Amino acid sequence: MTSAHCDSCKFFDEHKGNGAAAQGDAGLCRFNPPVSQPAPESKGLWPVVSSEDWCGHFTAEMTAAE
Template sequence: MTDACKACAFFEAAEAKPAKTGLCHFNPPLPADDKRALWPTVSAEDWCARFEAEAG
């Protein structure tokens, strides 16, 4: 599927674990505890209705 997170403008492959995952930057990070917030981790092969193709 071409409209997968890995091809989305909001996806950051970064160093997220496990493999084949990345971070979604569509929304601000969500509070993980009282000291930090984290970007949601998504599968590179997954998708959502907010998909936006990367420019270029």
């Protein structure tokens, strides 16, 4: 695992939702379900991560078709 980065992880979602739009390299980590609703009527939030972040759950994206 020489280049474990969120942007090459299968759980990284580069779709700019969840307030991540203002951050150029940010995306959402979809490893776990959404967490920490700010209010009962609010939607849960996906963790926002940088493309250069990584964690112990890193799983390489299947890149054969890219």
